[in-house]
Amino acid sequence: MPFLQTVEVHRVEARPFLKWAGGKSSLLNQFDQLFPRSVDRYIEPFLGGGAVFFHLKHRFPAMRAFLRDSNKELINCYRIVRDRPIELMRWLDHHEKSFRSQGAEYYYRVRKENHLTDDLARAARTIFLNKTCFNGLFRVNARGEFNTPVGSNPSPSVYNRENLLAASAALQDVQLEAEDFRNVVNQARKGDFIYFDPPYIPISAYSDFKRYTPDQFREADQVELARVFRELDAKGCRVALSGSDHARTRQLYGGYHIHTVSAPRAINCKGDKRGNISELLVTNFAVTTNRHGSLPREPTFPETKYMGSKQRLLPFILKHFAGLKFNSVLDAFSGSGCVGYALKQAGAEVFANDFLHFCFHIARATIENNTTLLGEEDIQNLLKPVRSAPTLVRDTYKGLFFDEADCEFLDQLWANIQRLDSPLKKSLALAAACRACMKKRPRGLFTFTGRKGWDGRLDLKLSMRDQFVAAVTAFNNAVFSNGQENRAFNEDVFEIPPAIADVVYIDTPYISPYSDCDYTRRYHFVEGYCRYWKGVEIMPDTTTKKFRSYETAFATHGGARAAFQRLFHHFRRSILVVSYSSNCLPTKSEMIELLRQEKKSVVFYEAAHRYHSGNQAHKVGNNNSRATEYLFVAQ
Numbered sequence: 001m002p003f004l005q006t007v008e009v010h011r012v013e014a015r016p017f018l019k020w021a022g023g024k025s026s027l028l029n030q031f032d033q034l035f036p037r038s039v040d041r042y043i044e045p046f047l048g049g050g051a052v053f054f055h056l057k058h059r060f061p062a063m064r065a066f067l068r069d070s071n072k073e074l075i076n077c078y079r080i081v082r083d084r085p086i087e088l089m090r091w092l093d094h095h096e097k098s099f100r101s102q103g104a105e106y107y108y109r110v111r112k113e114n115h116l117t118d119d120l121a122r123a124a125r126t127i128f129l130n131k132t133c134f135n136g137l138f139r140v141n142a143r144g145e146f147n148t149p150v151g152s153n154p155s156p157s158v159y160n161r162e163n164l165l166a167a168s169a170a171l172q173d174v175q176l177e178a179e180d181f182r183n184v185v186n187q188a189r190k191g192d193f194i195y196f197d198p199p200y201i202p203i204s205a206y207s208d209f210k211r212y213t214p215d216q217f218r219e220a221d222q223v224e225l226a227r228v229f230r231e232l233d234a235k236g237c238r239v240a241l242s243g244s245d246h247a248r249t250r251q252l253y254g255g256y257h258i259h260t261v262s263a264p265r266a267i268n269c270k271g272d273k274r275g276n277i278s279e280l281l282v283t284n285f286a287v288t289t290n291r292h293g294s295l296p297r298e299p300t301f302p303e304t305k306y307m308g309s310k311q312r313l314l315p316f317i318l319k320h321f322a323g324l325k326f327n328s329v330l331d332a333f334s335g336s337g338c339v340g341y342a343l344k345q346a347g348a349e350v351f352a353n354d355f356l357h358f359c360f361h362i363a364r365a366t367i368e369n370n371t372t373l374l375g376e377e378d379i380q381n382l383l384k385p386v387r388s389a390p391t392l393v394r395d396t397y398k399g400l401f402f403d404e405a406d407c408e409f410l411d412q413l414w415a416n417i418q419r420l421d422s423p424l425k426k427s428l429a430l431a432a433a434c435r436a437c438m439k440k441r442p443r444g445l446f447t448f449t450g451r452k453g454w455d456g457r458l459d460l461k462l463s464m465r466d467q468f469v470a471a472v473t474a475f476n477n478a479v480f481s482n483g484q485e486n487r488a489f490n491e492d493v494f495e496i497p498p499a500i501a502d503v504v505y506i507d508t509p510y511i512s513p514y515s516d517c518d519y520t521r522r523y524h525f526v527e528g529y530c531r532y533w534k535g536v537e538i539m540p541d542t543t544t545k546k547f548r549s550y551e552t553a554f555a556t557h558g559g560a561r562a563a564f565q566r567l568f569h570h571f572r573r574s575i576l577v578v579s580y581s582s583n584c585l586p587t588k589s590e591m592i593e594l595l596r597q598e599k600k601s602v603v604f605y606e607a608a609h610r611y612h613s614g615n616q617a618h619k620v621g622n623n624n625s626r627a628t629e630y631l632f633v634a635q
């Protein structure tokens with residue numbers, strides 16, 4: 001698996017680095033609903049600004065792409081962005097500075113430089129002219145010379161550094177050729193996805209999009225394009241094409257699926273004609289709907305305020321996973337599940353483990369589960385009143401965290417969950433119930449009772465039933481397959497077989513001098529609910545009616561060093577990636593020393609980080625929430 005690429009590109013979605021008339025940025029959401037759900041090989045013969053490519057590359061990081069355009073200057077720009085981004089930025093800085101000081105005169109001087117031979121200089125010129133010209137119109141005259149006048153902005157930004165680098169990363173390994181769209185037939189293989197965004201059949205006398213290149217795109221070309229579309233269809237490719245909402249487009253592509261999408265009109269000779277227009281997307285495949293009959297959507301992870309969740313640190317963590325070669329990974333202390341889920345999205349085979357039942361159900365629902373959803377009928381059944389339901393929640397917790405009606409709902413819901421026929425559905429429902437309970441608690445915690453921290457937010461006011469229904473949708477939306485058999489476990493970490501995965505990601509409770517790191521105490525209510533308090537003993541004299549915390553080696557200052565030593569030894573056969581923080585024990589140098597006992601190479605990375613609420617390494621509001629987050633990589 002090309003993991004480096006997979007994770008890097010996953011991080012930031014590049015946007016077009018050129019302004020492009022007819023660019024598709026504003027249509028991407030609509031396209032997501034109509035495009036295939038997975039793409040291995042992608043061909044785009046009319047590349048233009050590349051909005052669709054950048055978007056698809058972000059969605060499908062392992063996708064192989066072949067990008068084409070007949071415009072040689074354009075393809076040269078993409079090659080330079082791909083291969084020489086740093087030098088290019090130096091050139092662009094120079095152009096930008098000179099334009100700011102010399103204005104239109106400088107623009108016209110650069111515009112005249114038609115015959116540059118150096119590829120880098122040509123790319124810099126094209127990008128500069130594109131960003132400073134009138135309306136970003138890439139227009140050439142009959143001799144192929146760029147002839148758009150200067151734009152009105154005296155200090156436009158010629159490029160965005162982060163975006164240019166993201167574009168460069170997305171273009172690595174991409175094949176770029178300046179050639180005619182007809183060649184695509186020879187290149188395409190069965191199963192490829194090909195997206196055409198040709199010059200449109202004009203719907204008004206003012207549409208001038210066909211003047212992208214010296215050769216105009218004529219009626220005969222439109223006919224040829226339709227023939228190419230049919231040939232690719234016959235070859236077994238998946239083909240999509242954008243076009244104007246014109247009778248001729250419908251005629252040329254009769255028999256295929258024709259969808260209407262709504263596009264803001266960006267370039268028009270009359271300002272008052274700006275607004276939304278409809279255009280067409282033709283596909284030779286039907287839209288796949290999910291089990292509810294609704295359109296497919298991008299899977300999203302239901303974030304929580306889980307103590308120590310790495311959600312906001314994911315870019316930092318994934319960036320360093322990117323340098324490792326592996327196929328499988330164990331998220332050994334999965335907690336909220338966000339790290340394991342992100343690695344599943346990046347294509348790895350993921351094993352997730354946590355000793356808390358409720359974390360296990362989240363991981364089973366979102367990481368192990370590739371296809372199962374809670375359907376409409378399941379939801380109705382889960383919401384039904386049950387007369388014979390047990391009453392433990394109401395009897396023990398009424399008025400402590402939730403009112404009587406909410407407690408009663410939870411008792412009945414638990415009875416209904418027992419009737420679900422599949423373990424994955426049970427996990428989805430339990431995960432949703434826990435999410436509902438946490439959403440209805442200030443900071444998602446169960447360490448205090450009553451209305452402390454109650455700020456009247458809607459989340460706190462919604463009924464448990466409404467929260468549960470919303471949470472089911474959130475978990476259903478997280479379900480997707482990455483083509484791997486992922487697994488969730490509910491074990492003490494030392495029970496997990498040592499060589500289970502190529503990489504073990506270790507994110508233990510952070511043992512801090514400033515606060516305890518007792519997960520059972522903070523989440524005892526949802527944890528108890530998942531097992532309906534079977535096998536644990538509620539301590540009747542406690543205010544929160546908690547049960548005794550589970551034993552874990554990662555609990556005390558005194559035991560910290562020995563616990564890590566044992567852990568690293570247990571997983572010594574895998575690459576170890578360890579998250580830890582500067583205000584915790586063992587210290588950074590002790591950690592390195594412990595890792596060195598098992599591994600030859602230990603490197604560490606740092607990121608400034610501030611935990612928001614209820615984190616293990618600080619008491620909220622205290623400066624100890626500012627810490628340096630470490631990531632150790634030992635192999």
Ligand SMILES: C[S@@+](CC[C@H](N)C(=O)[O-])C[C@H]1O[C@@H](n2cnc3c(N)ncnc32)[C@H](O)[C@@H]1O
Nearest residue numbers: 308309310333335336355492493507508509552
């Ligand atoms: C820092 S949190 C993990 C956070 C997680 N990476 C995330 O992003 O949400 C530590 C987790 O370790 C779990 N844990 C503590 N001791 C454990 C043990 N002995 N075996 C397995 N899990 C344990 C806790 O339940 C908690 O969820």
